[in-house]
Amino acid sequence: MAINGTKYTYEELVQRARERATEENLHSFQVERRRLYLVKSRKLKPGTYHMVRVHRSGQVTCDCPGWERWSVCAHQQTVMKRLERESARRQWLREQYQQIEILEQESQTGESQQEQVEELEAA
Ligand SMILES: [Zn+2]
Numbered sequence: 001m002a003i004n005g006t007k008y009t010y011e012e013l014v015q016r017a018r019e020r021a022t023e024e025n026l027h028s029f030q031v032e033r034r035r036l037y038l039v040k041s042r043k044l045k046p047g048t049y050h051m052v053r054v055h056r057s058g059q060v061t062c063d064c065p066g067w068e069r070w071s072v073c074a075h076q077q078t079v080m081k082r083l084e085r086e087s088a089r090r091q092w093l094r095e096q097y098q099q100i101e102i103l104e105q106e107s108q109t110g111e112s113q114q115e116q117v118e119e120l121e122a123a
Contacts, residue, residue: 013072020074021081028052028079037082039075050075054083 008016020026028037029049038049041064051063052075060080066073 010072013070014077017072017074017077018081021078024074026074026078028075028082034083037079039078041075052076052079054079 024042026039026042028039030037035054037052037054039052039062041048041050050073053061055061060076060083061067062073062076064073064075067076
């Protein structure tokens with residue numbers, strides 16, 4: 001792949017697209033949760049939106065010419081970043097719930113041990 005005569009690897013293209021997403025302060029709007037998002041076009045057609053789809057295969061596609069050409073674009077990466085953030089948050093929440101469950105289990109076993117001690121003392 002070559003842009004202005006410079007060759008880039010796929011990873012470098014992703015990196016560039018991520019930087020652009022940050023620089024251009026791109027935001028995604030959720031149409032269908034984890035399925036379809038809209039990202040405002042800043043350069044190609046200001047004021048319009050690009051449609052970014054999350055496919056069952058995990059592939060994330062965009063309808064802009066950049067994606068058609070390189071299979072990577074700033075809109076796609078905007079959505080990728082959002083999905084990563086959301087999955088990190090889900091993971092964090094899951095860990096919090098697990099901690100609460102462990103604490104509840106510990107307090108329950110603590111209670112039952114206390115009951116056993118009381119039973120022994122009463123006997
Ligand atoms: Zn795009």
